[in-house]
Amino acid sequence: MTDRRLFLAIALTTTFALSGCIDDEAMDYCKNHYRFHPQHRGDIATLTVNLDETGTLTSELVLPYAHFGATQTSARRELSRIANRMSNGQKLYTLQSAEPCSESAPSPGFNSTGLRVTATADCGENNKVEQVDVPLLDTLPELDEIEVEMTTPATKKHFAISRQCDHPLFRLNH
Amino acid sequence: MNGLLRYFAAGPDKPALTDTAEIDRLYRYHRRNIVFIITLCYGLGYVCRLALNVVKKPLMDAGLFSPEEMGLIGSMLLYGYALGKFSNGFLADYSNVARFFAFGILMSALLNFGMSFSTIVALSAVLWALNGWFQGFGAPASVVALTQWFGNHERGRYYGWWSSAHSIGEGLTYLGIAFLIAMPPKGLGLPWQWGFWVPATICVIAAWLLLRYLQDRPQTLGLPSVAQWQGNADTSSAAGTTTGGASHSAASVWKDQLKVIAIPSIWVIALASSTMYITRYALNSWGNVYLQEIRGFDLFDANLFIFLNTAAGILGCIAYGYVSDKWFSARRPPANLIFGLMEVVPLFVIFYGPANSYVLAAALIVYGFGLSGILASLGGLFAVDIAPRKVAGAAMGFIGIFSYIGAGLQDYISGVLISNSEMKVVFSHGAQSQTVYFYDYSTPVLFWVGASVLSLLLAASLWKVKGHD
Numbered sequence: 001m002t003d004r005r006l007f008l009a010i011a012l013t014t015t016f017a018l019s020g021c022i023d024d025e026a027m028d029y030c031k032n033h034y035r036f037h038p039q040h041r042g043d044i045a046t047l048t049v050n051l052d053e054t055g056t057l058t059s060e061l062v063l064p065y066a067h068f069g070a071t072q073t074s075a076r077r078e079l080s081r082i083a084n085r086m087s088n089g090q091k092l093y094t095l096q097s098a099e100p101c102s103e104s105a106p107s108p109g110f111n112s113t114g115l116r117v118t119a120t121a122d123c124g125e126n127n128k129v130e131q132v133d134v135p136l137l138d139t140l141p142e143l144d145e146i147e148v149e150m151t152t153p154a155t156k157k158h159f160a161i162s163r164q165c166d167h168p169l170f171r172l173n174h
Numbered sequence: 175m176n177g178l179l180r181y182f183a184a185g186p187d188k189p190a191l192t193d194t195a196e197i198d199r200l201y202r203y204h205r206r207n208i209v210f211i212i213t214l215c216y217g218l219g220y221v222c223r224l225a226l227n228v229v230k231k232p233l234m235d236a237g238l239f240s241p242e243e244m245g246l247i248g249s250m251l252l253y254g255y256a257l258g259k260f261s262n263g264f265l266a267d268y269s270n271v272a273r274f275f276a277f278g279i280l281m282s283a284l285l286n287f288g289m290s291f292s293t294i295v296a297l298s299a300v301l302w303a304l305n306g307w308f309q310g311f312g313a314p315a316s317v318v319a320l321t322q323w324f325g326n327h328e329r330g331r332y333y334g335w336w337s338s339a340h341s342i343g344e345g346l347t348y349l350g351i352a353f354l355i356a357m358p359p360k361g362l363g364l365p366w367q368w369g370f371w372v373p374a375t376i377c378v379i380a381a382w383l384l385l386r387y388l389q390d391r392p393q394t395l396g397l398p399s400v401a402q403w404q405g406n407a408d409t410s411s412a413a414g415t416t417t418g419g420a421s422h423s424a425a426s427v428w429k430d431q432l433k434v435i436a437i438p439s440i441w442v443i444a445l446a447s448s449t450m451y452i453t454r455y456a457l458n459s460w461g462n463v464y465l466q467e468i469r470g471f472d473l474f475d476a477n478l479f480i481f482l483n484t485a486a487g488i489l490g491c492i493a494y495g496y497v498s499d500k501w502f503s504a505r506r507p508p509a510n511l512i513f514g515l516m517e518v519v520p521l522f523v524i525f526y527g528p529a530n531s532y533v534l535a536a537a538l539i540v541y542g543f544g545l546s547g548i549l550a551s552l553g554g555l556f557a558v559d560i561a562p563r564k565v566a567g568a569a570m571g572f573i574g575i576f577s578y579i580g581a582g583l584q585d586y587i588s589g590v591l592i593s594n595s596e597m598k599v600v601f602s603h604g605a606q607s608q609t610v611y612f613y614d615y616s617t618p619v620l621f622w623v624g625a626s627v628l629s630l631l632l633a634a635s636l637w638k639v640k641g642h643d
Contacts, residue, residue, distance in 0.1 A: 129597055130596075132600070137603035150610070152597065153614070154612070154614035166608070171472065
């Protein structure tokens, strides 16, 4: 094989490999999720978590009527059952930290968009929170996806967790 | 074994050509090829050195490596490179530079390919250390090629051209490879493995180009040495190969070289350079991760910002030489102070300044400009001024080793500091779970900025030191 042919072979193989991969990936739901997320945003659950410098963690889960029934009445019936479970001790999250945190029970209530559940935990200023376990996709099988916004003293991250994907989705807009 | 060594050894001289016109034609042709090919291929080869920096965040997000493990792997390249710089310089003097350079770059390609399959820390660390060592083949081979084909009076100019290769490599990596990995629509969203496969392919092509177009010594083509061709009586500087003929003076050269470590200013410069390398490599290897983790930029934009700093570096390097020579009559300390401040002040803006993209871009450009200037001084010019001329190389080597040890330690220490701040948020569903990692960079940032401040103070402490003329 001449040098020129070898060079062409490498270039073509690389191009084909790249284009083949791109075509496959174009069909992938998780990869293209950002394209349609703005359209279904109103139908999915949102979780907002804020951990401040004093070690206080506040969280708010909103479960929209639109996801739980064809009408607001039927959705409210379904959401009331969830609210009961929350009132009876079903947690939004569990915390792992060096010292135990004092946690309040989730507090559910309805508003114009759906069920709003809030919870607070006080971990103390020098007590590092090492892990937050969020079992919502296990405890609420009705949910397919949760949009999460989490703020810590250092940074803020906005992402979605979908059952259909094996990794968090960080790009949520065009 | 002997056959292998013969393959890499500089070729034998061919019978000397006598046709002056033919000699001129061949010299012009090969010189043009050589300066182009070493610049292009050193730049292409650089991609195989930086690949890990671009895929660091995807690897951390996938939970394959922790920041501490990434730091360990990254530091191994720098230790390997430091060792390679030391050993390969000696080897390159005796080699057919085309084969030597091509072999290094080809091995680097294979190691990048290997990295794409490794999720084991120890294996990745070994592969990346070897990559560092093979990356160290390129610079000495390029410099030897320049000395073989270009005379003393013109080498600086071509050396400057060759130096721009770093930016070719950084541009290709921080823009090109980032484009492959970044999510659409800014990038192709390819899996992280492509961040190693494409650099490996680029390096294979570079190795082929080197074998095809880079020439061995002029004498192996029947040409005279460059000094003879240019009518320069001092043929020793451009003879091209090192022979054993000078062995009688080797002991005395070694004794002189040892004197370098007895010069206190060289130690101060070595420490200043080492602390400056901490910041330099912190920004290059963790900067894009910081911009993604803390400032919320996507992978493509974060790498674009880092590219701005490296691109500004080309101008900084050139400007430092001009400013110190023309404005301060070749006194380096005043220029060190100016460029040092241009490096340190933007660091405060980058890490503690307003959250505005334009301010960040401007600060990174000024930082890159200042850093490259002070790098040119502490890593070379200032040391060469202070050290006796005949042991300038030893002074450079001494400072180089210190610098890369600083850079390597930085990578690991940064990784440990980042890992210590880790907080995980785990979303479980059935047997699966998805994890989002949160880090606090305030301690690493303090380490990076503090290192630069210390470097500036150390460099300023040499205000009254004068160079040898």
